[in-house]
Amino acid sequence: xxxxxxxxxxxxxxxxLRQLQARGGDRLISRTSDALDLTDxxxxxxxxxxxxxxxxxxxxAKVGGIIANDTYPAQFIYENLMMECNVIHQAHAAGVQxxxxxxxxxxxxREAPQPMREDALLTGTLEPTNEPYAVAKIAGxxxxxxxxxxxxxxxxxxxxxxxYGPGDNFHPTHSHVMPALMRRFHEAARDxxxxxxxxxxxxxxxxxxxxxxxxxxxxxxxDLAPATYAAHTQPMLSHINVGTGSDVSIAELAAMLAEVTGxxxxxxxxxxxxxxxxxxxxxxxxLAGMGWRARTDLRDxxxxxxxxxxxxxxxxxxxxxxSK
Numbered sequence: 001x002x003x004x005x006x007x008x009x010x011x012x013x014x015x016x017l018r019q020l021q022a023r024g025g026d027r028l029i030s031r032t033s034d035a036l037d038l039t040d041x042x043x044x045x046x047x048x049x050x051x052x053x054x055x056x057x058x059x060x061a062k063v064g065g066i067i068a069n070d071t072y073p074a075q076f077i078y079e080n081l082m083m084e085c086n087v088i089h090q091a092h093a094a095g096v097q098x099x100x101x102x103x104x105x106x107x108x109x110r111e112a113p114q115p116m117r118e119d120a121l122l123t124g125t126l127e128p129t130n131e132p133y134a135v136a137k138i139a140g141x142x143x144x145x146x147x148x149x150x151x152x153x154x155x156x157x158x159x160x161x162x163x164y165g166p167g168d169n170f171h172p173t174h175s176h177v178m179p180a181l182m183r184r185f186h187e188a189a190r191d192x193x194x195x196x197x198x199x200x201x202x203x204x205x206x207x208x209x210x211x212x213x214x215x216x217x218x219x220x221x222x223d224l225a226p227a228t229y230a231a232h233t234q235p236m237l238s239h240i241n242v243g244t245g246s247d248v249s250i251a252e253l254a255a256m257l258a259e260v261t262g263x264x265x266x267x268x269x270x271x272x273x274x275x276x277x278x279x280x281x282x283x284x285x286x287l288a289g290m291g292w293r294a295r296t297d298l299r300d301x302x303x304x305x306x307x308x309x310x311x312x313x314x315x316x317x318x319x320x321x322x323s324k
Contacts, residue, residue, distance in 0.1 A: 007060030080136035165211030202251035
């Protein structure tokens with residue numbers, strides 16, 4: 001098959017591309033953002049018409065942590081909506097029958113019952129700090145479902161929990177909680193800092209999935225026979241949660257990161273910074289019923305990610321870390 005991976009230089013897209021390359025047998029297509037601006041409708045149309053892939057994997061997105069989402073809400077909603085609209089519609093116009101959209105667990109209401117089931121979608125108010133991003137991802141799900149219903153396409157959506165692993169963004173303020181804390185603890189251990197300040201109260205609970213597990217789950221869902229996928233979903237409730245089914249508090253995560261990085265100083269929680277959603281744990285029974293479960297232990301995954309981070313620092317590859 002001819003498979004186009006949109007966002008192949010991002011953390012998730014890169015992991016998906018590596019796994020596709022490892023299994024072989026397919027012709028893989030990718031473009032950097034410099035070569036193809038996915039927010040440009042004409043450029044995406046011309047690309048799809050020229051390449052006419054058999055399968056599209058839409059892993060491209062503008063992403064960031066709480067501060068980035070709250071600081072740049074217009075960019076987060078506009079760029080993500082444009083990418084989804086352009087890629088999904090132009091894939092359809094080029095005759096692409098199969099597409100996989102990667103979303104986010106932030107699509108669910110702030111006060112959704114835990115663990116969050118797929119049918120919690122659109123049942124309550126979203127978390128304000130990432131509402132624009134969440135609205136864009138919800139729109140992406142509904143775009144896929146609408147093209148399926150009207151045109152008989154096979155466009156699927158997977159909604160991952162918080163991801164981490166090689167290729168993550170380690171920017172000190174604009175990254176997600178795992179890489180931001182990993183960098184902070186690494187620098188504190190290196191400098192002998194007496195304390196590390198952690199944003200928020202430490203009480204919120206989060207679920208973390210290694211990016212290689214996410215890539216494996218994405219390809220698993222993409223490869224499912226249409227009858228199998230349809231048997232576990234509904235035409236207007238077709239997205240699938242991807243996670244581990246377990247979570248930890250931010251305080252527990254911080255203690256784990258301190259251990260892995262060798263930091264022995266004090267942990268201080270800054271309650272003036274936003275906590276975000278109190279808890280985000282996905283119900284992954286739908287995916288488990290299809291036959292897939294995550295494999296990477298959290299501590300083992302953190303330790304492996306830290307070794308990758310150290311290797312990038314040693315190589316001087318600040319661009320890869322997106323840390324400056």
